[in-house]
Amino acid sequence: MRSDWSGVRNPVLDRRPGIYARDPALVLAGGVLRCYHTAVEERDGAYRLYVDVAESEDLAHWGAVRRLTHSPLNYSSPGNALWVDGRWELCLQSYPMAAGELYGNETSRLWLMASDDLENWEAPRLIAPRGCTARWSRSHRQIDPYLVRHDGRYWCFYKTAGRLGLLVSDDMRAWEEASPDRPVLGPEDTPDGATAENPCVVRSGDGFVLFFAPCRPGRGIGVARSDDLIHWREVRYLDDFPRLPWASNGPTAAMVLDAREELGHWLMAFHGETDRAHGAALGLAWSDDLVIWHAP
DSSP: OOOOOOGGOSSSOTTTOOEEEEEEEEEEETTTEEEEEEEEEETTTEEEEEEEEEESSSEEEEOHHHHHHOTTTTBOOOEEEEEHHHHHHEEOOOOOOOOTTOOOTTOOOOEEEESSSSSSSSOOOOOTTTOOOOOSSSOOOEEEEEEEEEETTTEEEEEEETTEEEEEESSSSSEESTTTTTTOOOOTTSSSEEEEEEEEEETTTTEEEEEEEEETTTOOEEEEEEEESSSEEEEEEEEOOOOOOOOOOEEEEEEEEHHHHHHHHHEEEEEEEEETOOOOEEEEEHHHHHSSSOOO
């Protein structure tokens, strides 16, 4: 894949005024960077959500956006895609909203969508039909999935009740709560008591780094470290993240991809929020150490 950061301008994907682009999920394969994302449209007093994808071979120039889902369930918030048993598995959420509502209701759930080629996708299938069954949450609602392969098993992070939970599976079909007695991250762990959403986990050395979105004015990007995916430490915010004059409510929903082999850097996609409900566009940043980030 070719990259020339001097030619990249943030936001790299701005679909306003008719569509708000949010919740990016990057997949780099065959020299092509695909950015799956939530597309939000307002129609007849209600918000409609879709999963769309845009492609680039150089980070600066993006092809026509394709729509992957059309459903009253409002499929959205793609987390990431894993290569599992000869095909790709993309995790996403359903997010049903009634007219006049801003957020998905209690029936929001986690889903998987399979593809052989990242172009043609099968119908989504439920991860956990009952939703969250952890004892620490009264809500069964689950959103914002993210998949990790570790120790011969599959792990799926999610958000419910302002906290991050974790499912585990041996076969990507039967899932159970990996931390049934407490969330893996919540407001009791964040520097300012903010709730958390939009998890993303990458390997770093012998451990893992979690990126998450604090729910607060001005948003920002949170980070933590773990050795086992369940217990997280060194929870902090990326206070030195570049300022975004095009996003009045700051960066959020960061997704980090290890592109060091292809691009020489860690690559981050995020959405920059405006003060308008669901208003956002997508940006990119890069880092050599997961600590200091640069944005064009």
